[in-house]
Amino acid sequence: MRDYLKFYIDGKWVDPATPKTAEVINPANEQVSGHISLGSPADVDTAVAAARRAFASWGETSVKERLDLLEAIQAEYLRRERELGEAVTEEMGAPISLGCGFHTLLGKGHLQTAIEVLREFKFEEQRGVTIIRKEPIGVCGMITPWNWPMNQTCVKIFPALATGCTMILKPPQLAPYSAQILAEIIDAAGTPAGVFNMIQGQGSVIGTALSRHPDVDMISFTGSETVGIQIQKDAAETVKRVGLELGGKSAWIVLDDPAMAENVAAATAGMMGNSGQTCSAGSRLLVPSARLNEAIESARAAAEGVSVGDPNGNFAMGPVVSKSQYESIQDYIQKGLDEGAQLIAGGLGKPEGLDKGYYVKPTVFLGNNQMVIAREEIFGPVLVMIGYDGVDDAVEIANDSPFGLGGYVSGSDVEAARDIARRMRTGAIWINGGFDFHAPFGGYKHSGNGREWGEHGFAEYLEIKAIVG
Ligand code: NAD
Numbered sequence: 001m002r003d004y005l006k007f008y009i010d011g012k013w014v015d016p017a018t019p020k021t022a023e024v025i026n027p028a029n030e031q032v033s034g035h036i037s038l039g040s041p042a043d044v045d046t047a048v049a050a051a052r053r054a055f056a057s058w059g060e061t062s063v064k065e066r067l068d069l070l071e072a073i074q075a076e077y078l079r080r081e082r083e084l085g086e087a088v089t090e091e092m093g094a095p096i097s098l099g100c101g102f103h104t105l106l107g108k109g110h111l112q113t114a115i116e117v118l119r120e121f122k123f124e125e126q127r128g129v130t131i132i133r134k135e136p137i138g139v140c141g142m143i144t145p146w147n148w149p150m151n152q153t154c155v156k157i158f159p160a161l162a163t164g165c166t167m168i169l170k171p172p173q174l175a176p177y178s179a180q181i182l183a184e185i186i187d188a189a190g191t192p193a194g195v196f197n198m199i200q201g202q203g204s205v206i207g208t209a210l211s212r213h214p215d216v217d218m219i220s221f222t223g224s225e226t227v228g229i230q231i232q233k234d235a236a237e238t239v240k241r242v243g244l245e246l247g248g249k250s251a252w253i254v255l256d257d258p259a260m261a262e263n264v265a266a267a268t269a270g271m272m273g274n275s276g277q278t279c280s281a282g283s284r285l286l287v288p289s290a291r292l293n294e295a296i297e298s299a300r301a302a303a304e305g306v307s308v309g310d311p312n313g314n315f316a317m318g319p320v321v322s323k324s325q326y327e328s329i330q331d332y333i334q335k336g337l338d339e340g341a342q343l344i345a346g347g348l349g350k351p352e353g354l355d356k357g358y359y360v361k362p363t364v365f366l367g368n369n370q371m372v373i374a375r376e377e378i379f380g381p382v383l384v385m386i387g388y389d390g391v392d393d394a395v396e397i398a399n400d401s402p403f404g405l406g407g408y409v410s411g412s413d414v415e416a417a418r419d420i421a422r423r424m425r426t427g428a429i430w431i432n433g434g435f436d437f438h439a440p441f442g443g444y445k446h447s448g449n450g451r452e453w454g455e456h457g458f459a460e461y462l463e464i465k466a467i468v469g
Helices: 041-060 063-078 079-093 096-120 148-163 177-188 203-212 227-238 260-276 290-305 322-336 391-399 415-425 454-459
Strands: 002-004 007-009 012-014 021-026 030-038 124-129 132-136 139-143 167-170 196-198 218-222 241-245 252-255 284-288 343-344 364-365 382-388 406-408 463-467
Touching: 002 177, 007 041, 007 177, 021 079, 041 139, 041 196, 041 203, 063 079, 063 096, 063 148, 063 177, 079 096, 079 148, 079 177, 096 148, 096 167, 139 148, 139 203, 148 167, 148 177, 148 218, 148 454, 167 203, 177 196, 177 284, 203 218, 203 227, 218 227, 227 241, 252 260, 252 391, 260 284, 260 290, 260 382, 260 406, 284 290, 284 391, 290 343, 290 364, 322 382, 364 454, 382 391, 391 415, 406 415
Parallel strands: 002 030, 139 167, 139 218, 167 196, 218 241, 252 284, 252 406, 284 382, 364 382
Antiparallel strands: 007 012, 007 196, 021 030, 124 132, 132 463, 343 364
Protein backbone atom coordinates (compact mmCIF):
# COMPACT_ATOMS: atom_id res chain seq x y z
CA MET A 1 0.00 0.00 0.00
CA ARG A 2 1.41 3.39 -0.99
CA ASP A 3 0.24 6.28 1.15
CA TYR A 4 1.55 9.54 -0.28
CA LEU A 5 -0.15 12.09 1.93
CA LYS A 6 2.29 15.02 1.93
CA PHE A 7 2.92 17.71 -0.64
CA TYR A 8 6.29 19.11 -1.61
CA ILE A 9 6.22 22.86 -1.02
CA ASP A 10 9.09 25.29 -0.46
CA GLY A 11 11.66 22.51 -0.14
CA LYS A 12 9.75 20.57 2.53
CA TRP A 13 7.27 17.70 2.71
CA VAL A 14 4.18 19.27 4.26
CA ASP A 15 0.65 18.31 5.25
CA PRO A 16 -2.19 19.74 3.19
CA ALA A 17 -3.85 22.88 4.57
CA THR A 18 -7.07 20.91 4.99
CA PRO A 19 -6.79 17.13 5.41
CA LYS A 20 -8.66 15.22 2.72
CA THR A 21 -7.64 11.96 1.08
CA ALA A 22 -8.62 9.85 -1.92
CA GLU A 23 -8.05 6.22 -2.81
CA VAL A 24 -5.91 5.22 -5.77
CA ILE A 25 -7.13 2.15 -7.65
CA ASN A 26 -4.84 -0.36 -9.33
CA PRO A 27 -6.42 -0.84 -12.78
CA ALA A 28 -5.04 -4.38 -13.07
CA ASN A 29 -7.12 -5.75 -10.19
CA GLU A 30 -9.54 -2.95 -9.19
CA GLN A 31 -8.07 -2.97 -5.65
CA VAL A 32 -7.09 0.09 -3.63
CA SER A 33 -3.32 0.39 -4.01
CA GLY A 34 -2.82 3.51 -1.89
CA HIS A 35 -3.99 6.98 -0.94
CA ILE A 36 -3.09 10.55 -1.76
CA SER A 37 -4.05 13.84 -0.19
CA LEU A 38 -6.28 16.15 -2.15
CA GLY A 39 -5.07 19.73 -1.99
CA SER A 40 -7.06 22.94 -1.73
CA PRO A 41 -6.59 26.49 -3.07
CA ALA A 42 -4.80 27.35 0.20
CA ASP A 43 -2.04 24.85 -0.70
CA VAL A 44 -1.79 26.46 -4.13
CA ASP A 45 -1.38 29.91 -2.57
CA THR A 46 1.46 28.64 -0.34
CA ALA A 47 3.22 26.92 -3.23
CA VAL A 48 2.86 29.88 -5.60
CA ALA A 49 4.27 32.23 -2.95
CA ALA A 50 7.24 29.89 -2.45
CA ALA A 51 7.81 29.65 -6.22
CA ARG A 52 7.63 33.45 -6.54
CA ARG A 53 10.20 33.94 -3.78
CA ALA A 54 12.49 31.33 -5.30
CA PHE A 55 12.22 32.85 -8.77
CA ALA A 56 14.01 35.98 -7.59
CA SER A 57 17.24 34.00 -7.25
CA TRP A 58 16.68 30.93 -9.49
CA GLY A 59 15.82 33.18 -12.43
CA GLU A 60 19.24 34.82 -12.02
CA THR A 61 21.35 31.65 -11.80
CA SER A 62 24.06 30.90 -14.33
CA VAL A 63 23.83 28.15 -16.94
CA LYS A 64 26.54 26.29 -15.00
CA GLU A 65 24.47 26.34 -11.79
CA ARG A 66 21.43 25.02 -13.62
CA LEU A 67 23.46 22.34 -15.41
CA ASP A 68 24.89 21.22 -12.06
CA LEU A 69 21.40 20.81 -10.66
CA LEU A 70 20.10 18.93 -13.72
CA GLU A 71 23.07 16.57 -13.53
CA ALA A 72 22.47 15.97 -9.83
CA ILE A 73 18.82 15.17 -10.61
CA GLN A 74 19.96 12.85 -13.39
CA ALA A 75 22.14 10.86 -10.97
CA GLU A 76 19.19 10.46 -8.57
CA TYR A 77 16.82 9.59 -11.42
CA LEU A 78 19.12 6.82 -12.62
CA ARG A 79 19.40 5.49 -9.06
CA ARG A 80 15.63 5.27 -8.68
CA GLU A 81 14.64 4.47 -12.24
CA ARG A 82 13.32 0.98 -11.46
CA GLU A 83 11.11 2.37 -8.67
CA LEU A 84 9.71 4.96 -11.06
CA GLY A 85 8.86 2.25 -13.59
CA GLU A 86 7.17 0.08 -10.98
CA ALA A 87 5.12 3.05 -9.83
CA VAL A 88 3.97 3.72 -13.40
CA THR A 89 2.89 0.10 -13.77
CA GLU A 90 0.96 0.19 -10.52
CA GLU A 91 -0.73 3.52 -11.14
CA MET A 92 -1.79 3.22 -14.77
CA GLY A 93 -1.39 -0.44 -15.71
CA ALA A 94 1.43 -0.39 -18.26
CA PRO A 95 3.17 -3.77 -18.54
CA ILE A 96 6.24 -3.77 -16.31
CA SER A 97 8.52 -4.08 -19.35
CA LEU A 98 6.98 -0.86 -20.67
CA GLY A 99 6.78 0.91 -17.29
CA CYS A 100 10.45 0.16 -16.58
CA GLY A 101 11.25 0.53 -20.27
CA PHE A 102 9.90 3.23 -22.55
CA HIS A 103 8.01 5.12 -19.81
CA THR A 104 11.08 5.82 -17.68
CA LEU A 105 13.29 6.08 -20.75
CA LEU A 106 11.20 9.01 -21.96
CA GLY A 107 11.66 10.84 -18.64
CA LYS A 108 15.38 10.14 -18.72
CA GLY A 109 15.57 11.23 -22.36
CA HIS A 110 13.93 14.59 -21.70
CA LEU A 111 16.32 15.20 -18.82
CA GLN A 112 19.37 14.39 -20.94
CA THR A 113 17.96 16.50 -23.79
CA ALA A 114 17.42 19.49 -21.48
CA ILE A 115 21.07 19.19 -20.42
CA GLU A 116 22.27 19.02 -24.04
CA VAL A 117 20.13 21.96 -25.15
CA LEU A 118 21.11 24.06 -22.14
CA ARG A 119 24.83 23.56 -22.85
CA GLU A 120 24.42 25.18 -26.28
CA PHE A 121 21.45 27.50 -25.77
CA LYS A 122 21.89 31.20 -26.59
CA PHE A 123 19.98 33.28 -24.04
CA GLU A 124 21.26 36.48 -25.59
CA GLU A 125 22.22 37.46 -29.12
CA GLN A 126 23.02 40.67 -30.98
CA ARG A 127 21.07 41.50 -34.17
CA GLY A 128 22.19 44.85 -35.58
CA VAL A 129 21.73 47.47 -32.85
CA THR A 130 19.48 45.19 -30.86
CA ILE A 131 20.27 42.72 -28.12
CA ILE A 132 17.65 39.97 -28.05
CA ARG A 133 17.40 38.30 -24.68
CA LYS A 134 15.48 35.18 -23.72
CA GLU A 135 14.47 35.33 -20.09
CA PRO A 136 12.58 32.86 -17.90
CA ILE A 137 8.86 33.54 -17.90
CA GLY A 138 8.60 33.11 -14.13
CA VAL A 139 6.30 30.91 -12.05
CA CYS A 140 4.80 28.04 -14.05
CA GLY A 141 1.81 25.83 -13.28
CA MET A 142 2.11 22.34 -14.79
CA ILE A 143 -0.94 20.14 -15.17
CA THR A 144 -0.34 16.64 -16.49
CA PRO A 145 -2.30 13.53 -17.57
CA TRP A 146 -1.98 9.90 -16.53
CA ASN A 147 -1.22 8.18 -19.82
CA TRP A 148 2.57 8.68 -20.05
CA PRO A 149 3.17 10.12 -16.59
CA MET A 150 6.96 10.27 -16.66
CA ASN A 151 7.04 11.67 -20.17
CA GLN A 152 4.52 14.41 -19.45
CA THR A 153 6.08 15.60 -16.21
CA CYS A 154 9.72 15.43 -17.33
CA VAL A 155 9.08 17.16 -20.66
CA LYS A 156 7.83 20.16 -18.68
CA ILE A 157 9.92 20.22 -15.49
CA PHE A 158 13.41 19.95 -17.00
CA PRO A 159 13.13 22.63 -19.70
CA ALA A 160 11.51 24.90 -17.08
CA LEU A 161 14.37 24.30 -14.63
CA ALA A 162 16.91 24.75 -17.43
CA THR A 163 15.51 28.12 -18.44
CA GLY A 164 15.40 29.46 -14.87
CA CYS A 165 11.69 29.12 -14.12
CA THR A 166 10.11 27.97 -10.88
CA MET A 167 7.08 25.72 -10.85
CA ILE A 168 4.15 23.98 -9.25
CA LEU A 169 3.33 20.53 -10.60
CA LYS A 170 -0.17 19.07 -10.32
CA PRO A 171 0.05 15.40 -11.29
CA PRO A 172 -2.98 13.39 -12.45
CA GLN A 173 -5.19 12.06 -9.69
CA LEU A 174 -5.39 8.66 -11.38
CA ALA A 175 -1.61 8.24 -11.60
CA PRO A 176 0.01 10.14 -8.73
CA TYR A 177 2.80 7.77 -7.60
CA SER A 178 5.57 8.31 -10.12
CA ALA A 179 5.27 12.09 -9.73
CA GLN A 180 5.67 11.72 -5.97
CA ILE A 181 8.89 9.74 -6.46
CA LEU A 182 10.07 12.30 -9.00
CA ALA A 183 9.53 15.02 -6.39
CA GLU A 184 11.66 12.98 -3.95
CA ILE A 185 14.36 12.76 -6.63
CA ILE A 186 14.29 16.50 -7.27
CA ASP A 187 14.45 17.15 -3.51
CA ALA A 188 17.33 14.72 -2.95
CA ALA A 189 19.33 16.38 -5.73
CA GLY A 190 19.49 19.60 -3.68
CA THR A 191 17.03 21.75 -5.63
CA PRO A 192 16.74 25.14 -3.87
CA ALA A 193 13.58 25.57 -1.79
CA GLY A 194 10.57 26.79 -3.76
CA VAL A 195 12.02 26.15 -7.22
CA PHE A 196 9.97 22.97 -7.64
CA ASN A 197 6.71 22.35 -5.79
CA MET A 198 4.16 19.56 -6.09
CA ILE A 199 0.55 19.38 -4.96
CA GLN A 200 -1.66 16.36 -5.58
CA GLY A 201 -5.38 16.68 -6.05
CA GLN A 202 -8.36 17.25 -8.26
CA GLY A 203 -8.03 19.09 -11.53
CA SER A 204 -11.17 21.08 -10.86
CA VAL A 205 -9.66 22.39 -7.60
CA ILE A 206 -5.87 22.57 -7.93
CA GLY A 207 -5.81 22.96 -11.71
CA THR A 208 -8.39 25.72 -11.58
CA ALA A 209 -6.63 27.53 -8.73
CA LEU A 210 -3.35 27.47 -10.68
CA SER A 211 -4.98 28.60 -13.93
CA ARG A 212 -6.68 31.56 -12.26
CA HIS A 213 -3.84 32.51 -9.94
CA PRO A 214 -2.66 36.10 -10.48
CA ASP A 215 0.91 35.22 -9.53
CA VAL A 216 1.31 32.27 -11.93
CA ASP A 217 2.91 33.48 -15.16
CA MET A 218 2.16 30.53 -17.39
CA ILE A 219 0.33 27.22 -17.46
CA SER A 220 1.66 24.23 -19.31
CA PHE A 221 -1.16 21.76 -19.75
CA THR A 222 -1.28 18.30 -21.28
CA GLY A 223 -4.63 16.57 -21.35
CA SER A 224 -8.03 16.58 -22.96
CA GLU A 225 -9.43 19.22 -25.27
CA THR A 226 -12.35 19.97 -22.94
CA VAL A 227 -10.10 20.73 -19.99
CA GLY A 228 -7.66 22.66 -22.20
CA ILE A 229 -10.47 24.98 -23.29
CA GLN A 230 -11.55 25.47 -19.67
CA ILE A 231 -8.00 26.31 -18.60
CA GLN A 232 -7.71 28.95 -21.31
CA LYS A 233 -10.92 30.53 -20.08
CA ASP A 234 -9.75 30.40 -16.46
CA ALA A 235 -6.37 31.89 -17.39
CA ALA A 236 -7.79 34.66 -19.58
CA GLU A 237 -8.45 37.17 -16.77
CA THR A 238 -4.81 37.12 -15.71
CA VAL A 239 -3.44 37.21 -19.28
CA LYS A 240 -1.02 34.39 -18.63
CA ARG A 241 0.53 32.25 -21.32
CA VAL A 242 -1.16 28.86 -21.74
CA GLY A 243 0.63 26.03 -23.52
CA LEU A 244 -1.80 23.32 -24.57
CA GLU A 245 -0.89 19.75 -25.55
CA LEU A 246 -4.22 18.10 -26.30
CA GLY A 247 -5.66 15.03 -27.94
CA GLY A 248 -5.33 13.51 -31.37
CA LYS A 249 -6.72 11.14 -33.98
CA SER A 250 -3.58 10.62 -35.96
CA ALA A 251 -3.46 8.95 -39.36
CA TRP A 252 -0.98 6.20 -40.18
CA ILE A 253 -0.55 6.01 -43.95
CA VAL A 254 0.79 2.70 -45.24
CA LEU A 255 2.10 3.07 -48.77
CA ASP A 256 1.35 0.60 -51.52
CA ASP A 257 4.60 -1.30 -51.82
CA PRO A 258 5.88 -4.84 -51.22
CA ALA A 259 6.12 -4.26 -47.45
CA MET A 260 2.49 -3.11 -47.15
CA ALA A 261 1.19 -6.11 -45.14
CA GLU A 262 4.20 -6.08 -42.85
CA ASN A 263 3.78 -2.33 -42.25
CA VAL A 264 0.07 -2.78 -41.49
CA ALA A 265 0.97 -5.38 -38.87
CA ALA A 266 3.57 -3.09 -37.27
CA ALA A 267 1.15 -0.13 -37.27
CA THR A 268 -1.59 -2.25 -35.68
CA ALA A 269 0.60 -3.66 -32.93
CA GLY A 270 2.20 -0.24 -32.39
CA MET A 271 -1.16 1.45 -31.92
CA MET A 272 -2.11 -1.08 -29.20
CA GLY A 273 0.99 -0.19 -27.15
CA ASN A 274 0.19 1.43 -23.78
CA SER A 275 -3.35 0.09 -24.33
CA GLY A 276 -3.86 2.65 -27.09
CA GLN A 277 -3.67 5.44 -24.49
CA THR A 278 -1.27 7.64 -26.42
CA CYS A 279 -2.22 11.12 -27.61
CA SER A 280 -0.27 10.63 -30.84
CA ALA A 281 -1.41 7.02 -31.43
CA GLY A 282 -1.92 6.19 -35.11
CA SER A 283 -5.56 5.33 -34.53
CA ARG A 284 -6.66 5.81 -38.16
CA LEU A 285 -4.85 3.30 -40.35
CA LEU A 286 -4.98 4.30 -44.02
CA VAL A 287 -4.34 1.41 -46.42
CA PRO A 288 -4.54 1.11 -50.24
CA SER A 289 -8.16 0.18 -51.15
CA ALA A 290 -6.92 -2.13 -53.89
CA ARG A 291 -5.22 -4.31 -51.27
CA LEU A 292 -7.88 -4.15 -48.57
CA ASN A 293 -8.21 -7.89 -48.07
CA GLU A 294 -4.51 -8.32 -47.56
CA ALA A 295 -4.46 -5.39 -45.11
CA ILE A 296 -7.45 -6.77 -43.18
CA GLU A 297 -5.81 -10.17 -42.73
CA SER A 298 -2.58 -8.58 -41.60
CA ALA A 299 -4.26 -6.26 -39.09
CA ARG A 300 -6.41 -9.10 -37.74
CA ALA A 301 -3.40 -11.34 -37.16
CA ALA A 302 -1.48 -8.50 -35.53
CA ALA A 303 -4.33 -7.52 -33.19
CA GLU A 304 -4.99 -11.13 -32.23
CA GLY A 305 -1.29 -11.53 -31.58
CA VAL A 306 -1.29 -8.80 -28.91
CA SER A 307 -1.30 -10.67 -25.60
CA VAL A 308 -3.33 -9.03 -22.83
CA GLY A 309 -2.94 -9.63 -19.11
CA ASP A 310 -1.48 -8.78 -15.73
CA PRO A 311 1.02 -5.92 -16.16
CA ASN A 312 3.39 -7.75 -13.86
CA GLY A 313 3.28 -10.80 -16.14
CA ASN A 314 4.77 -11.23 -19.57
CA PHE A 315 2.07 -9.59 -21.69
CA ALA A 316 2.19 -6.97 -24.41
CA MET A 317 -0.82 -5.02 -23.12
CA GLY A 318 -2.18 -4.37 -19.63
CA PRO A 319 -5.51 -2.85 -18.64
CA VAL A 320 -6.71 0.67 -19.43
CA VAL A 321 -6.39 3.18 -16.63
CA SER A 322 -9.81 3.24 -14.97
CA LYS A 323 -13.38 2.00 -14.90
CA SER A 324 -14.65 5.13 -16.60
CA GLN A 325 -12.01 4.84 -19.33
CA TYR A 326 -13.02 1.19 -19.82
CA GLU A 327 -16.68 2.13 -20.11
CA SER A 328 -16.00 4.98 -22.50
CA ILE A 329 -14.02 2.63 -24.79
CA GLN A 330 -16.83 0.06 -24.68
CA ASP A 331 -19.28 2.80 -25.69
CA TYR A 332 -17.10 3.64 -28.68
CA ILE A 333 -16.88 -0.01 -29.73
CA GLN A 334 -20.69 -0.20 -29.53
CA LYS A 335 -20.91 3.02 -31.58
CA GLY A 336 -18.65 1.51 -34.22
CA LEU A 337 -20.90 -1.54 -34.45
CA ASP A 338 -24.03 0.67 -34.55
CA GLU A 339 -22.69 2.85 -37.34
CA GLY A 340 -21.92 -0.18 -39.47
CA ALA A 341 -18.15 -0.46 -39.20
CA GLN A 342 -16.89 -3.98 -39.94
CA LEU A 343 -15.35 -5.64 -36.89
CA ILE A 344 -12.05 -7.25 -37.85
CA ALA A 345 -10.68 -8.17 -34.41
CA GLY A 346 -11.64 -7.81 -30.76
CA GLY A 347 -14.95 -6.18 -29.90
CA LEU A 348 -17.06 -5.65 -26.81
CA GLY A 349 -16.28 -7.04 -23.38
CA LYS A 350 -13.15 -8.21 -21.62
CA PRO A 351 -10.67 -10.70 -23.06
CA GLU A 352 -11.38 -14.28 -21.96
CA GLY A 353 -10.35 -15.08 -18.40
CA LEU A 354 -9.77 -11.44 -17.40
CA ASP A 355 -12.86 -10.62 -15.39
CA LYS A 356 -11.17 -8.44 -12.78
CA GLY A 357 -9.28 -5.36 -13.99
CA TYR A 358 -10.03 -2.91 -16.78
CA TYR A 359 -8.89 -5.04 -19.71
CA VAL A 360 -10.04 -4.29 -23.25
CA LYS A 361 -9.77 -6.52 -26.32
CA PRO A 362 -7.37 -5.20 -28.98
CA THR A 363 -9.99 -4.10 -31.50
CA VAL A 364 -9.81 -3.28 -35.21
CA PHE A 365 -12.64 -1.92 -37.35
CA LEU A 366 -12.84 -1.34 -41.06
CA GLY A 367 -14.74 1.93 -41.44
CA ASN A 368 -14.79 5.29 -43.12
CA ASN A 369 -13.47 8.67 -42.06
CA GLN A 370 -16.91 10.16 -41.31
CA MET A 371 -17.75 7.62 -38.61
CA VAL A 372 -17.65 8.75 -34.98
CA ILE A 373 -14.98 6.13 -34.27
CA ALA A 374 -12.77 7.81 -36.89
CA ARG A 375 -13.40 11.37 -35.76
CA GLU A 376 -13.24 11.25 -31.97
CA GLU A 377 -10.32 10.29 -29.78
CA ILE A 378 -11.17 6.92 -28.21
CA PHE A 379 -7.98 6.68 -26.15
CA GLY A 380 -7.98 2.90 -26.02
CA PRO A 381 -6.82 -0.05 -28.14
CA VAL A 382 -9.33 0.56 -30.92
CA LEU A 383 -8.03 1.04 -34.45
CA VAL A 384 -10.07 2.15 -37.46
CA MET A 385 -8.80 1.00 -40.83
CA ILE A 386 -9.81 3.14 -43.83
CA GLY A 387 -9.11 2.44 -47.50
CA TYR A 388 -7.59 5.14 -49.75
CA ASP A 389 -7.40 5.47 -53.54
CA GLY A 390 -4.06 7.02 -54.37
CA VAL A 391 -1.76 9.28 -52.38
CA ASP A 392 -3.86 12.45 -52.80
CA ASP A 393 -6.82 10.65 -51.29
CA ALA A 394 -4.69 9.39 -48.39
CA VAL A 395 -3.52 12.94 -47.62
CA GLU A 396 -7.07 14.27 -47.85
CA ILE A 397 -8.39 11.65 -45.44
CA ALA A 398 -5.48 12.21 -43.05
CA ASN A 399 -6.14 15.97 -43.00
CA ASP A 400 -9.90 15.59 -42.67
CA SER A 401 -9.86 15.60 -38.87
CA PRO A 402 -10.49 18.17 -36.16
CA PHE A 403 -7.12 17.14 -34.70
CA GLY A 404 -3.56 17.54 -35.96
CA LEU A 405 -1.14 16.06 -33.47
CA GLY A 406 0.81 13.20 -35.05
CA GLY A 407 1.04 11.24 -38.24
CA TYR A 408 2.91 8.27 -39.62
CA VAL A 409 4.00 7.16 -43.06
CA SER A 410 5.35 3.65 -43.68
CA GLY A 411 6.92 2.75 -46.99
CA SER A 412 10.20 1.89 -48.62
CA ASP A 413 10.39 5.15 -50.63
CA VAL A 414 11.46 7.57 -47.91
CA GLU A 415 11.44 10.62 -50.20
CA ALA A 416 7.84 9.86 -51.22
CA ALA A 417 6.98 9.45 -47.54
CA ARG A 418 8.56 12.85 -46.74
CA ASP A 419 6.57 14.51 -49.53
CA ILE A 420 3.39 13.12 -48.04
CA ALA A 421 4.49 14.27 -44.57
CA ARG A 422 4.97 17.82 -45.90
CA ARG A 423 1.30 17.85 -46.93
CA MET A 424 -0.06 16.58 -43.60
CA ARG A 425 -1.53 19.25 -41.29
CA THR A 426 -0.10 17.93 -38.05
CA GLY A 427 2.69 18.83 -35.67
CA ALA A 428 4.87 15.74 -36.15
CA ILE A 429 5.08 12.90 -38.64
CA TRP A 430 7.17 9.83 -37.99
CA ILE A 431 8.46 7.92 -41.01
CA ASN A 432 9.23 4.22 -40.67
CA GLY A 433 9.54 4.37 -36.89
CA GLY A 434 11.85 7.39 -36.71
CA PHE A 435 12.39 8.83 -33.21
CA ASP A 436 14.23 11.93 -31.96
CA PHE A 437 14.24 13.59 -28.53
CA HIS A 438 15.20 16.88 -30.18
CA ALA A 439 12.23 16.89 -32.58
CA PRO A 440 9.47 19.32 -31.52
CA PHE A 441 6.19 17.76 -30.40
CA GLY A 442 2.82 19.50 -30.40
CA GLY A 443 -0.42 19.96 -32.25
CA TYR A 444 -2.15 21.81 -35.06
CA LYS A 445 -5.89 22.55 -34.87
CA HIS A 446 -7.68 21.11 -31.81
CA SER A 447 -4.56 19.23 -30.74
CA GLY A 448 -3.18 22.32 -29.06
CA ASN A 449 -0.86 25.26 -29.48
CA GLY A 450 2.34 24.35 -27.65
CA ARG A 451 5.60 22.75 -28.75
CA GLU A 452 7.52 20.59 -26.32
CA TRP A 453 10.67 18.44 -26.60
CA GLY A 454 14.18 19.70 -27.29
CA GLU A 455 15.02 23.31 -28.01
CA HIS A 456 11.44 24.17 -28.95
CA GLY A 457 10.39 23.01 -25.48
CA PHE A 458 12.60 25.77 -24.00
CA ALA A 459 10.66 28.45 -25.90
CA GLU A 460 7.52 27.59 -23.92
CA TYR A 461 9.21 28.89 -20.75
CA LEU A 462 10.92 32.00 -22.14
CA GLU A 463 9.99 35.63 -22.58
CA ILE A 464 11.72 37.55 -25.35
CA LYS A 465 13.17 40.99 -24.63
CA ALA A 466 14.64 43.50 -27.06
CA ILE A 467 17.28 45.97 -25.88
CA VAL A 468 17.60 48.43 -28.72
CA GLY A 469 20.45 50.89 -29.23
P1 NAD B 1 -7.75 15.39 -18.53
O1 NAD B 1 -7.87 16.61 -19.37
O2 NAD B 1 -8.97 14.81 -17.97
O3 NAD B 1 -6.78 15.66 -17.28
C1 NAD B 1 -5.48 16.17 -17.45
C2 NAD B 1 -5.08 16.91 -16.20
O4 NAD B 1 -5.94 18.05 -16.06
C3 NAD B 1 -5.24 16.11 -14.92
O5 NAD B 1 -4.17 16.39 -14.06
C4 NAD B 1 -6.54 16.64 -14.34
O6 NAD B 1 -6.62 16.50 -12.95
C5 NAD B 1 -6.46 18.09 -14.74
N1 NAD B 1 -7.74 18.80 -14.79
C6 NAD B 1 -9.00 18.28 -14.88
N2 NAD B 1 -9.93 19.27 -14.87
C7 NAD B 1 -9.25 20.43 -14.78
C8 NAD B 1 -9.64 21.81 -14.76
N3 NAD B 1 -10.92 22.17 -14.81
N4 NAD B 1 -8.68 22.75 -14.67
C9 NAD B 1 -7.38 22.41 -14.64
N5 NAD B 1 -6.94 21.12 -14.65
C10 NAD B 1 -7.86 20.15 -14.73
O7 NAD B 1 -6.95 14.36 -19.44
P2 NAD B 1 -6.53 12.87 -19.08
O8 NAD B 1 -7.74 12.03 -19.15
O9 NAD B 1 -5.72 12.85 -17.83
O10 NAD B 1 -5.52 12.56 -20.28
C11 NAD B 1 -5.93 12.13 -21.51
C12 NAD B 1 -5.92 13.25 -22.52
O11 NAD B 1 -4.62 13.84 -22.59
C13 NAD B 1 -6.18 12.75 -23.92
O12 NAD B 1 -7.06 13.63 -24.59
C14 NAD B 1 -4.80 12.77 -24.56
O13 NAD B 1 -4.81 12.84 -25.97
C15 NAD B 1 -4.21 13.97 -23.94
N6 NAD B 1 -2.75 13.95 -24.06
C16 NAD B 1 -2.12 14.82 -24.89
C17 NAD B 1 -0.74 14.78 -25.04
C18 NAD B 1 -0.01 15.75 -25.93
O14 NAD B 1 1.21 15.88 -25.77
N7 NAD B 1 -0.66 16.42 -26.86
C19 NAD B 1 -0.01 13.83 -24.34
C20 NAD B 1 -0.68 12.95 -23.51
C21 NAD B 1 -2.05 13.02 -23.36
